[in-house]
Amino acid sequence: QKEVEQNSGPLSVPEGAIASLNCTYSDRGSQSFFWYRQYSGKSPELIMSIYSNGDKEDGRFTAQLNKASQYVSLLIRDSQPSDSATYLCAVDTGRRALTFGSGTRLQVQP
Amino acid sequence: NAGVTQTPKFRILKIGQSMTLQCTQDMNHNYMYWYRQDPGMGLKLIYYSVGAGITDKGEVPNGYNVSRSTTEDFPLRLELAAPSQTSVYFCASSRNIEDEQYFGPGTRLTVT
Numbered sequence: 184q185k186e187v188e189q190n191s192g193p194l195s196v197p198e199g200a201i202a203s204l205n206c207t208y209s210d211r212g213s214q215s216f217f218w219y220r221q222y223s224g225k226s227p228e229l230i231m232s233i234y235s236n237g238d239k240e241d242g243r244f245t246a247q248l249n250k251a252s253q254y255v256s257l258l259i260r261d262s263q264p265s266d267s268a269t270y271l272c273a274v275d276t277g278r279r280a281l282t283f284g285s286g287t288r289l290q291v292q293p
Numbered sequence: 294n295a296g297v298t299q300t301p302k303f304r305i306l307k308i309g310q311s312m313t314l315q316c317t318q319d320m321n322h323n324y325m326y327w328y329r330q331d332p333g334m335g336l337k338l339i340y341y342s343v344g345a346g347i348t349d350k351g352e353v354p355n356g357y358n359v360s361r362s363t364t365e366d367f368p369l370r371l372e373l374a375a376p377s378q379t380s381v382y383f384c385a386s387s388r389n390i391e392d393e394q395y396f397g398p399g400t401r402l403t404v405t
Contacts (some may be wrong), residue, residue, distance in 0.1 A: 215391045227336070231307055271335065275391040279351060280326055285335035289366040 186210060187274050189284035197292050200261040202288050206272030209253070215275035216248055216255045221286065222268045230270075231257065262291045294319050297397035299384050305403045306374040314369040314400050316384030324387045325367040326394065327351075327359065329380040336383065342367055343390065374404045 196202045201252050204218075215234055219227035231246040232248040233239045233255065239246045245258040255274075258268055276282045300315045318325065323344045328336040338351030343362040356378060358370040367386075371378060381401050385394040 186313055217393055226399050227381075228396070229393050232393055273394075277391075279349070280390060281329050281387075281394060283336045 187284040194290040195290045204257040210276040217273040219271040299397035308327040322386035326385045328383045
Protein backbone atom coordinates (compact mmCIF):
# COMPACT_ATOMS: atom_id res chain seq x y z
CA GLN A 184 0.00 0.00 0.00
CA LYS A 185 1.34 3.42 -0.97
CA GLU A 186 1.72 5.90 1.87
CA VAL A 187 -0.31 8.56 0.09
CA GLU A 188 -2.76 7.56 -2.63
CA GLN A 189 -4.64 9.64 -5.15
CA ASN A 190 -6.69 8.75 -8.19
CA SER A 191 -4.60 9.84 -11.18
CA GLY A 192 -7.65 10.94 -13.18
CA PRO A 193 -8.24 12.81 -15.29
CA LEU A 194 -11.21 14.17 -13.39
CA SER A 195 -13.33 16.12 -15.82
CA VAL A 196 -15.93 18.62 -14.59
CA PRO A 197 -17.91 21.31 -16.41
CA GLU A 198 -17.20 24.96 -15.72
CA GLY A 199 -19.08 26.18 -12.66
CA ALA A 200 -19.37 22.73 -11.08
CA ILE A 201 -17.79 21.48 -7.86
CA ALA A 202 -14.61 19.43 -8.29
CA SER A 203 -13.89 16.91 -5.54
CA LEU A 204 -10.38 15.56 -5.15
CA ASN A 205 -9.56 12.82 -2.69
CA CYS A 206 -6.45 11.52 -0.98
CA THR A 207 -5.92 8.66 1.47
CA TYR A 208 -2.90 8.07 3.63
CA SER A 209 -1.59 5.13 5.61
CA ASP A 210 0.20 6.63 8.63
CA ARG A 211 -2.28 7.21 11.48
CA GLY A 212 0.23 9.49 13.20
CA SER A 213 0.22 12.06 10.38
CA GLN A 214 -0.45 15.58 11.61
CA SER A 215 0.00 17.96 8.67
CA PHE A 216 -1.75 17.81 5.31
CA PHE A 217 -1.28 19.96 2.24
CA TRP A 218 -2.78 20.43 -1.19
CA TYR A 219 -0.54 21.69 -3.98
CA ARG A 220 -1.53 22.72 -7.49
CA GLN A 221 0.87 22.09 -10.36
CA TYR A 222 0.31 23.49 -13.81
CA SER A 223 1.94 21.65 -16.68
CA GLY A 224 5.64 22.53 -16.86
CA LYS A 225 5.55 24.50 -13.60
CA SER A 226 6.50 23.85 -10.01
CA PRO A 227 3.98 22.89 -7.31
CA GLU A 228 2.37 25.77 -5.43
CA LEU A 229 0.60 25.48 -2.10
CA ILE A 230 -3.18 25.95 -2.11
CA MET A 231 -4.28 24.77 1.32
CA SER A 232 -2.95 23.32 4.52
CA ILE A 233 -5.06 21.56 7.16
CA TYR A 234 -4.11 20.16 10.53
CA SER A 235 -7.38 19.45 12.38
CA ASN A 236 -10.39 17.29 11.62
CA GLY A 237 -13.16 19.08 9.79
CA ASP A 238 -13.36 21.65 7.05
CA LYS A 239 -11.16 24.61 6.23
CA GLU A 240 -12.33 27.11 3.66
CA ASP A 241 -10.33 29.61 1.64
CA GLY A 242 -12.22 31.33 -1.13
CA ARG A 243 -13.46 28.73 -3.61
CA PHE A 244 -11.36 26.01 -1.98
CA THR A 245 -12.35 23.79 0.96
CA ALA A 246 -10.06 21.19 2.47
CA GLN A 247 -11.65 18.40 4.51
CA LEU A 248 -9.78 16.16 6.91
CA ASN A 249 -10.96 12.96 8.56
CA LYS A 250 -8.16 11.41 10.58
CA ALA A 251 -10.25 8.45 11.74
CA SER A 252 -10.85 7.41 8.14
CA GLN A 253 -7.41 8.62 7.03
CA TYR A 254 -8.51 10.75 4.15
CA VAL A 255 -8.19 14.34 3.13
CA SER A 256 -10.11 15.96 0.31
CA LEU A 257 -10.14 19.21 -1.63
CA LEU A 258 -13.34 20.76 -2.98
CA ILE A 259 -13.17 23.44 -5.63
CA ARG A 260 -16.43 25.36 -6.02
CA ASP A 261 -17.41 27.19 -9.18
CA SER A 262 -14.62 25.44 -11.09
CA GLN A 263 -12.93 27.52 -13.78
CA PRO A 264 -10.87 26.43 -16.79
CA SER A 265 -7.89 28.05 -15.05
CA ASP A 266 -8.26 25.41 -12.31
CA SER A 267 -7.21 22.74 -14.82
CA ALA A 268 -3.99 21.35 -13.36
CA THR A 269 -2.61 18.43 -11.39
CA TYR A 270 -3.39 18.53 -7.67
CA LEU A 271 -0.88 16.93 -5.32
CA CYS A 272 -1.73 15.79 -1.82
CA ALA A 273 1.18 15.90 0.66
CA VAL A 274 1.23 14.39 4.13
CA ASP A 275 3.65 14.67 7.01
CA THR A 276 4.34 11.05 7.91
CA GLY A 277 6.83 11.98 10.63
CA ARG A 278 9.89 10.90 8.72
CA ARG A 279 12.32 12.53 6.32
CA ALA A 280 10.02 14.92 4.55
CA LEU A 281 6.47 15.37 3.36
CA THR A 282 5.22 12.39 1.37
CA PHE A 283 3.53 13.38 -1.88
CA GLY A 284 0.84 11.51 -3.72
CA SER A 285 1.22 11.06 -7.46
CA GLY A 286 -1.45 13.68 -8.14
CA THR A 287 -4.90 13.93 -9.70
CA ARG A 288 -5.23 15.67 -13.05
CA LEU A 289 -8.28 17.97 -13.15
CA GLN A 290 -9.81 19.16 -16.40
CA VAL A 291 -12.46 21.87 -16.26
CA GLN A 292 -14.46 21.95 -19.48
CA PRO A 293 -15.65 25.42 -20.64
CA ASN B 294 12.24 37.79 -1.24
CA ALA B 295 13.15 35.69 -4.25
CA GLY B 296 12.11 32.50 -2.43
CA VAL B 297 13.75 29.40 -3.91
CA THR B 298 15.82 29.86 -7.03
CA GLN B 299 17.32 27.18 -9.25
CA THR B 300 19.83 27.27 -12.08
CA PRO B 301 20.01 26.31 -14.86
CA LYS B 302 16.43 26.14 -16.18
CA PHE B 303 17.34 23.67 -18.90
CA ARG B 304 20.33 21.46 -19.61
CA ILE B 305 21.27 18.74 -22.05
CA LEU B 306 24.02 16.36 -20.96
CA LYS B 307 25.77 13.58 -22.79
CA ILE B 308 25.98 10.18 -21.12
CA GLY B 309 28.87 10.10 -18.66
CA GLN B 310 29.08 13.88 -18.18
CA SER B 311 28.72 15.49 -14.77
CA MET B 312 26.99 18.64 -13.64
CA THR B 313 25.77 20.51 -10.58
CA LEU B 314 22.25 21.84 -10.19
CA GLN B 315 22.20 24.96 -8.05
CA CYS B 316 19.54 25.81 -5.45
CA THR B 317 19.38 28.86 -3.21
CA GLN B 318 16.72 30.03 -0.75
CA ASP B 319 16.49 33.36 1.03
CA MET B 320 13.85 32.48 3.62
CA ASN B 321 16.34 31.27 6.24
CA HIS B 322 14.77 27.82 6.15
CA ASN B 323 16.69 25.02 7.80
CA TYR B 324 15.17 22.26 5.71
CA MET B 325 15.92 21.83 2.02
CA TYR B 326 15.01 19.07 -0.42
CA TRP B 327 15.72 17.79 -3.89
CA TYR B 328 13.01 15.99 -5.86
CA ARG B 329 12.81 14.58 -9.32
CA GLN B 330 9.60 14.34 -11.30
CA ASP B 331 9.33 12.10 -14.33
CA PRO B 332 6.63 12.82 -16.94
CA GLY B 333 3.14 12.18 -15.58
CA MET B 334 4.50 11.03 -12.24
CA GLY B 335 4.68 12.37 -8.72
CA LEU B 336 7.63 13.78 -6.83
CA LYS B 337 10.39 11.46 -5.67
CA LEU B 338 12.70 12.63 -2.89
CA ILE B 339 16.40 12.37 -3.80
CA TYR B 340 18.16 13.98 -0.84
CA TYR B 341 17.24 16.34 1.94
CA SER B 342 19.03 18.46 4.52
CA VAL B 343 17.97 19.50 8.01
CA GLY B 344 20.59 22.23 8.30
CA ALA B 345 24.04 23.32 7.23
CA GLY B 346 26.42 20.36 7.24
CA ILE B 347 23.67 17.73 7.59
CA THR B 348 22.27 15.78 4.66
CA ASP B 349 20.47 12.47 4.28
CA LYS B 350 19.25 10.17 1.55
CA GLY B 351 15.73 10.16 0.28
CA GLU B 352 13.89 7.61 -1.80
CA VAL B 353 16.08 7.65 -4.95
CA PRO B 354 19.64 8.84 -4.05
CA ASN B 355 21.69 6.63 -6.37
CA GLY B 356 23.70 8.60 -8.93
CA TYR B 357 23.45 11.87 -7.00
CA ASN B 358 25.36 13.70 -4.31
CA VAL B 359 24.61 16.78 -2.25
CA SER B 360 26.34 19.15 0.12
CA ARG B 361 25.06 21.87 2.43
CA SER B 362 27.80 24.25 3.47
CA THR B 363 25.47 27.19 4.14
CA THR B 364 21.84 27.62 5.15
CA GLU B 365 21.05 29.21 1.79
CA ASP B 366 22.57 26.78 -0.71
CA PHE B 367 21.90 23.12 -1.45
CA PRO B 368 23.54 22.01 -4.70
CA LEU B 369 22.81 18.64 -6.31
CA ARG B 370 25.65 16.90 -8.11
CA LEU B 371 25.14 14.36 -10.90
CA GLU B 372 28.16 12.18 -11.58
CA LEU B 373 28.33 10.05 -14.74
CA ALA B 374 24.96 11.10 -16.12
CA ALA B 375 22.71 8.32 -17.44
CA PRO B 376 19.55 8.49 -19.61
CA SER B 377 17.54 7.35 -16.57
CA GLN B 378 18.34 10.71 -14.96
CA THR B 379 16.37 12.57 -17.61
CA SER B 380 13.75 14.33 -15.52
CA VAL B 381 12.64 17.63 -14.04
CA TYR B 382 14.42 18.45 -10.80
CA PHE B 383 12.80 20.58 -8.11
CA CYS B 384 14.45 22.07 -5.09
CA ALA B 385 12.28 22.99 -2.11
CA SER B 386 12.67 24.40 1.38
CA SER B 387 10.64 24.54 4.57
CA ARG B 388 10.92 26.03 8.04
CA ASN B 389 10.37 22.70 9.77
CA ILE B 390 10.13 19.20 8.36
CA GLU B 391 6.34 19.06 8.94
CA ASP B 392 5.65 22.48 7.42
CA GLU B 393 4.67 23.47 3.91
CA GLN B 394 7.42 23.34 1.35
CA TYR B 395 8.23 26.13 -1.07
CA PHE B 396 9.42 25.02 -4.48
CA GLY B 397 11.85 26.47 -6.96
CA PRO B 398 10.96 26.74 -10.67
CA GLY B 399 12.72 23.49 -11.58
CA THR B 400 15.53 22.36 -13.87
CA ARG B 401 14.64 20.31 -16.94
CA LEU B 402 17.50 17.88 -17.60
CA THR B 403 17.91 15.66 -20.63
CA VAL B 404 20.64 13.05 -20.83
CA THR B 405 21.33 11.68 -24.32
